[in-house]
Amino acid sequence: MPLTGTDDPQAQAGADSKPAVPAPRRINPKMGALMDLTVLSVSNLTPRMKRIILTGEALATFEYRPGQELVLIMPAGQDEKVRRFYSIRRLNRTARTLELNVLVHGDAPGARWAAAVQPGDAVQAAGPHGRIAADPTADWHIFFSDEAGLPPMCAILESLPPTARATVFAEVAGPRDKLQNEAVAEVEVNWRFRGPMPAHESRLLPEAAAEYPLPAGRCHAYVMGETSVVREVRKTLRARGLEVAQVSSEGLWRPGRVGGHDHVTEAAQTP
């Protein structure tokens, strides 16, 4: 069964033609060992965001940093499987459960999987992967996120201690798409509603990055969402004086991209 659609089509050229090893324990050295997981429950957090609880023996000893993600292997048609990234929202080692929040954004393998998955379904996953985590040296934290960035953003927010201060700019289509966090830190959440406009055409997050009066002290910014928006927010924050190391940014999706991710840094710019 071929394993395809793992990343940018350009970056993954040729992946479709490689035959997969039957019942693999490892996909490749970068992805790591596969965990066999089972869907325990599925519910709606918002009309478009599914809460999916997975369970499996491997979770008893699973380690991760809040903000990191799993790579899920999921069906895409009859004989094809693809890889998709989803952030770890919560882990309970004792109960051996792990929560994902998956956006049903349209007709694509990950979104279809989330819309149709049922308790008892099997899924394989590898991880953890990912570089973005809370900066413990920051005096305050500022987040910019669209719907796809809400799960990693909430995971990082919920990892901050009660003494931490955070400001959130979260852009979603409308009030029904708001996702609640359970942070113990002092968090100011500013929702922005784009309406029917496509997320990558909205300028609400770059505007917020340009206008927000930055408090005194050392801050750390976390920017997660559609790649072109993430890039613009990062550029704006850098122009306002934040250093390279003060901005963590990741392009979680972009129009036309299939799975994968875009590292948005000054060193590596992806189209």
Ligand SMILES: Cc1cc2nc3c(=O)[nH]c(=O)nc-3n(C[C@H](O)[C@H](O)[C@H](O)COP(=O)(O)OP(=O)(O)OC[C@H]3O[C@@H](n4cnc5c(N)ncnc54)[C@H](O)[C@@H]3O)c2cc1C
């Ligand atoms: C590190 C990381 C962590 C992530 N964590 C989460 C998470 O916790 N929850 C979550 O829901 N997503 C998350 N994402 C985003 C998710 O992996 C992508 O949205 C992915 O493209 C979904 O796969 P798909 O098969 O549904 O769509 P794909 O087949 O990958 O994409 C097909 C097309 O759908 C459109 N599309 C894809 N994603 C979106 C979107 N979010 N909004 C609007 N249009 C879209 C694009 O036009 C794209 O070309 C994460 C991504 C990364 C890189």
